[in-house]
Amino acid sequence: MDKGMFLDRDGVINEVLTQRVKFVNKPGDFYLLDGVGEAIKAFNDMGFRVFVVTNQGGIGLGYMTEDSLTAIHNKMADDLAQYGAVIDDIAYCPHKPHAGCPCRKPKPQMILDLAEKHVVDPGQSYMVGDREPDIEAGRQAGTTTVLVGAKDRHTAEPDKHFPNLLTFASWLKKHL
Template identity: 75%
Template structure:
C-alpha cells in the first residue's frame, strides 16, 4: 500500500479570498500560492501519492458548473506541471453546504474513496487543510492532520501546524 498526501485546495494550494480572487469559479481565478508547486514536488519525491479533496458547494448552489470545475482543475494540474509536481487524483463534493451528503468535509468519505481506489494506507498518510472541516475529515479518516495557514489555529486541533504548504513539505523532508 502507498502513503497519501490529501490536500484541501482553496487556501492551501491556491489563493482564495485574496486581493485578486474572491472565489475560484473559472480557470482565470486560479493562482497557485507561493511554494505550493515546490511543496507538491517534494511530496512526490518523498513517495506520497498526492490527492486534492475539496468541497465545491458552488456547484450545488448554481454558481458554477462541473465543466468549469474541470477546467479549473486542468489549470491547477498544468500550473503544477511547471514545477514537475503531480496530483494523482482529485475528489470534490458538489453538494450544497447543508445538503447532508456523505462526502462534504468534515465527513471523510472523499478520503476513504480515494484511499480505496488507490490502495492508500491512511495511517501513513496526511490530510492538510486550512480549516477545521479539513482537519476533522482527516481525523475521522485516520490520517495525521496538518493545519496550513494562519487561520483559526486556536480553534483547530490539528496534529501539526505550518504557515504554508511549503514549510510543511520542507519539515517533512527533514523528518521523513
C-alpha cells in the first residue's frame, strides 16, 4: 500500500480570509501560500500520494458552482506545476454547513474514500489542516494529524504542529 499526504485546501494550500481574498469562489481568488509548491514537490519526491480534501459549502450555499470549483482546482494544479508539484486527486464536500452529510469534515469519509480508491494506508499517512475539523477527520481516518498555522487559536490536539506546510515538509524529510 502507498502512503498518503491528505491536505486541506483553504488555509493550508492557498490564502483565505486575508486582505487580498476573503473566500475562494473563482480562480482569480486563488493564491498559493508561500512555500506550498516546494512543500508539495517535496512530498511527491518522498513518495507520498498527495490529495486535497476540502469542504466547499459555498456550492451548497449558492456562492459558486461545481464548474467554478473545477476551474479553481485547475488553476491550483497549474500553479503547482510551476514547482513540479502534483496533486494526485481531490475530494470535496459540496454540501451546506450543518447539512449532516457523511462527507463533510470533521467526518473522515473523503479521506477514507481516497485511501480506498488509491490503495493508500491511512496508518502510514498524514492529514494536514489548519482547523479542528481537519484534525478530527484525520484522527477518525487513522492518519497522523498535523496542524499548520497559529496553534493558539485552536482547541485541536494534533499529533504535530508546524507554522506552515513547508516547515512540516522540511521536518518530515529529515525524519523519514
